[in-house]
Amino acid sequence: MHIDLAKPILEKNDRTAARNRQLFDEKGVFVVDLMASPGSGKTSTILATIQALRDRYRIAVIEGDIASDVDARKIKAHGIPAVQVNTGGACHLESEMIARAVSVLDLDQLDLIILENVGNLVCPTDFYLGEHAKVMILSVPEGHDKPHKYPGVFQVSQAIILNKIDTMPVFDFDQDAFTASVKQLNPAAPIFPMSATKGEGVEPWAQWLAERIDALKAQQAGER
């Protein structure tokens, strides 16, 4: 017997993600999912973002790692609430993990949640978590050819941070070639060159994020 299913494989993840999103919208909390390779400077970028925005917005961080709470402790040391999610070997965050992590945060006291996904340029790509935007970081030492090797992550990202630009003189990184290949894959996404640890180039990125946080707040106020 033939049975037609036409059933999305990620249905369960997507359903929970939609519930997460509904909650974020109701509470007016903008959620950004940050994806990158290990060692590309995700935590440093988050700290720089916190520095740039903490006077204007109430921020929390959800840290996804296979193991350890090193990153969450780094964030908490700056007086920012952080929840550590250990995926226990899984190479990406799933929406159920976010639902659990969010349940320990007071969403009424927040404007922005930054999700730090597991260091990986492949697996997080296809998993919707309920975020408002996926953003990726590529660091200069990884090389300008990465858009060709990992097209998926460049395509799903609404913005792309090019980190560690202070190391440009040391590495053979062709920024024009990088920009051209990103444009091929994802013409709408802005690229923010940055050095998170030096605090260079953080402002345009922070501004991009602030516009989106404000837009969500305005939308939430309009619905009331």
Added chain:
Amino acid sequence: MHELGLMQSVLAAVEESATAAGATRVLEVRICVGEMTEAVVEALEFAFEALSSGTLCEGAKLEASYIKPHSRCRVCGNEYDHDRYHISCPACGSFNVELLAGRDLYIDSIEVELPGDEPVAPTSQGESD
């Protein structure tokens, strides 16, 4: 991407539908994978074989078809197939395009054996119809 996790969801859904239909065995599972996803068919096949042992799906055939990316140009209205890396409109060169297909990831259909059915050998292709 995470093929083992994906295949767990596939098997759970297939078992549920097959059991609801009163099937004694699943003969074939057809899935569709968009080329723009990060799922790899070989890894899915491996996961299917590893996870299906001892279930209704044991010995079933996994038929995976890739779905070609297909987009529409928002500027000139042209609809076209393309590969993973070049999404711009071939007619006018615009990057302002909308992906219509290619990020798909779904179970299309299954073939199951019911209690009254003529038994079919697990590897047989021959349903005479």
